[in-house]
Amino acid sequence: MASTGVVLQLNLRNNGLAGRIPEELGSFSALFFLDLPDNELRGSIPATLGGLTGLRGLRLAGNGLEGEIPPELGNLALLQQLALDQNLLEGPIPSEIGNLGDLRTLNLISNRLTGSIPAALGDLSSLSWLGIGYNDLTGPIPAELGRLASLRVLSLAGNDLSGPIPTALASLGNLSDLELSSNDLSGPIPSELSDLTSLARLRLNSNELSGPIPSELASLGSLSDLVLSYNDLSGPIPPELGDLPELETLYLGSNALTGPIPPQLGSLASLTRLDLSANRLSGPLPGEFAGLSAPRHGGPDRQPVACRSDSRVSGAP
CATH class of the missing domain: 3.80.10.10 (Ribonuclease Inhibitor)
Incomplete structure (x- = not known):
């Protein structure tokens, strides 16, 4: 709490919290960090969280969250970490995520996401960690990912990705981990x-x-x-x-x-x-x-x- 009583950080990780994430959290306009991982939360991610324009970290991993990732999260212009891994999320990865120019970490591993990898993820110029493995993603690996000059880890394993490995990935000069296993890549x-x-x-x-x-x-x-x-x-x-x-x-x-x-x-x-x-x-x-x-x-x-x-x-x- 700040001296004015305004909530700047909410950390409730690793409890036994159940039920849905309240939509009212979207009214905490001064919130910098929202940490709710490793609980028993269910239901969908409220689209109202897209109104937390000062948010730097949104960590909801290790719950039982369902439904689609709200495209409104693409409004969080200052967001540096987005961790939604180990849930039951489905549907496509919103292309609006590509608007998050300050994002350092994007972790969507171990969900039920479908569709193709949005080429817009190649616009995440600050990204150093990209994990979207162990979903049901299809289609080719976008060559646009080769523009992620700060990327150190690229984990796309355990999907149904097809086509060749793009030579554009050779432009990722800072990459230390390239994990493309358990797909349908050819060539x-x-x-x-x-x-x-x-x-x-x-x-x-x-x-x-x-x-x-x-x-x-x-x-x-x-x-x-x-x-x-x-x-x-x-x-x-x-x-x-x-x-x-x-x-x-x-x-x-x-x-x-x-x-x-x-x-x-x-x-x-x-x-x-x-x-x-x-x-x-x-x-x-x-x-x-x-x-x-x-x-x-x-x-x-x-x-x-x-x-x-x-x-x-x-x-x-």
Whole structure:
């Protein structure tokens, strides 16, 4: 409370609150933050909240909210965080959300949202975290998302998105996490993703991607997780992947990869998880793999590599 008795922040998170969000909250004109996550609230999000023009944070995650996201939320010009994840929201993502020029975080994960991703989200010039995964979204990934120059995390996993991975995403120079798994994406992995020099986690598994694994991905010196399993990738495993100094997880299983296992993978000093299973690999198991269980980078407590390969390889390191 301010000295005038005007409510500036309302934080009621993690209680047992039930029922509907009162429409009267829209009359709290001086409110900066409205935090109601992790309760048992039901019903729809009141459109009257769009009148809280001074609001910086709106967090309603972890409830049982239903209905559509009110387009009136696009009037909250000063909003920096919008967290509506883990509810039962349905219908489209309003294109009006693209009006929120100060928005840093948009989290709509784990709802029942449908329709396409609005191209207007590419207008969120301040956005650093975009999570709209685990919904029922369809259609292509808009190339306009490549305009989000401040974006660090892009999570679109667990939808029904289709079409190719836009090469425009390679313009996201600050991106550390690209999570596109469990969709219906097709076509090749763009070699242009090698321009994402800040990338630490690249997860493209469980799609319909085809063609070779781009050797250019070896230039991603900060990469710790490369997960490409359960696609239709073909051709050899690029030996250049052995040049990734920070790689901890390499999952290439359940593709159509051919040829020998590159001995250069034995040089991955940080590797702890390796899955090459269910491919068409052949030839011997490289002797260089013996070093993967040795306590090199990471000190004496480094864990041995968990390795899976049920392809046609023979021999032992």
